[in-house]
Amino acid sequence: MSRIPLMAGNWKMNLDHLEATHLVQKLDWTLRDGRHDFGAVEVVVCPPFTDLRTVQTLVDGDRLEVKYGAQDLSVHDSGAYTGEVSGKFLAKLGCSYVIVGHSERREYHHETDAVVADKLVAAYRYGLTPIFCCGEGLEIRKAGSHVAHVLEQVRAGLAQLTPEQVTSVVIAYEPIWAIGTGEVATPDDAQEVCGAIRAQLAESYGEATAQGIRILYGGSVKSGNIAAIMACPDVDGALVGGSALDPVEFASICRYQQHLTPDA
Numbered sequence: 569m570s571r572i573p574l575m576a577g578n579w580k581m582n583l584d585h586l587e588a589t590h591l592v593q594k595l596d597w598t599l600r601d602g603r604h605d606f607g608a609v610e611v612v613v614c615p616p617f618t619d620l621r622t623v624q625t626l627v628d629g630d631r632l633e634v635k636y637g638a639q640d641l642s643v644h645d646s647g648a649y650t651g652e653v654s655g656k657f658l659a660k661l662g663c664s665y666v667i668v669g670h671s672e673r674r675e676y677h678h679e680t681d682a683v684v685a686d687k688l689v690a691a692y693r694y695g696l697t698p699i700f701c702c703g704e705g706l707e708i709r710k711a712g713s714h715v716a717h718v719l720e721q722v723r724a725g726l727a728q729l730t731p732e733q734v735t736s737v738v739i740a741y742e743p744i745w746a747i748g749t750g751e752v753a754t755p756d757d758a759q760e761v762c763g764a765i766r767a768q769l770a771e772s773y774g775e776a777t778a779q780g781i782r783i784l785y786g787g788s789v790k791s792g793n794i795a796a797i798m799a800c801p802d803v804d805g806a807l808v809g810g811s812a813l814d815p816v817e818f819a820s821i822c823r824y825q826q827h828l829t830p831d832a
């Protein structure tokens with residue numbers, strides 16, 4: 569089964585709504601200049617909540633093919649939850665995607681596997697496709713238990729979804745030691761874990777479902793290393809942080825085929 573590659577830019581807490589306009593326009597122009605086929609490689613931006621309305625206006629008004637999503641959502645639909653943002657509101661703003669369980673949410677906001685599982689359910693309540701993050705810290709990697717650790721995160725995160733919902737989830741493997749450090753996992757590192765995730769999905773949900781699920785790699789992705797990462801059979805795209813703040817660089821990542829050498 570062929571999986572459409574997905575390049576998602578996670579802006580984290582960067583760029584206000586005016587800066588978002590500039591970035592999205594420049595990204596769109598750069599991709600169009602390169603005759604980007606959005607049907608062949610999907611492009612998604614995940615700006616801060618405060619930028620989403622602006623991005624929606626731009627995408628709708630100019631009929632852009634770039635899609636957009638949020639970086640988090642509440643487990644609740646509405647109510648007295650100060651500071652929280654409901655999936656209902658995100659859907660109303662035309663979001664296609666929502667990042668769930670990013671390691672920065674797990675670390676700084678103490679999101680457990682159980683909370684992440686609830687957020688995945690909340691995303692599906694409003695038709696949002698979750699980009700469900702998993703990944704190990706350096707200590708776990710050094711101890712050699714990274715595969716088991718990630719597989720448990722995946723199992724726990726998906727536990728409350730129906731098999732039908734699981735078919736459309738996007739999983740992002742992000743080794744924490746490679747996030748924002750400039751230290752990218754080797755293609756072998758990425759393939760080892762992404763391949764193990766797919767094998768576990770096959771065991772739990774069947775081979776057809778596993779073959780249809782997109783698994784992204786995240787951690788210091790740039791135009792210079794994306795082609796090698798995309799050559800891994802079980803990597804179907806990237807969740808990009810720092811490099812997604814530069815529209816030319818992110819466009820170059822989205823057009824990763826141009827970096828392929830005949831031998832790659």
Ligand SMILES: O=C[C@H](O)COP(=O)(O)O
Binds near residue numbers: 786787
């Ligand atoms: O969500 C994105 C990841 O945390 C990767 O960030 P990075 O590309 O800056 O390493």
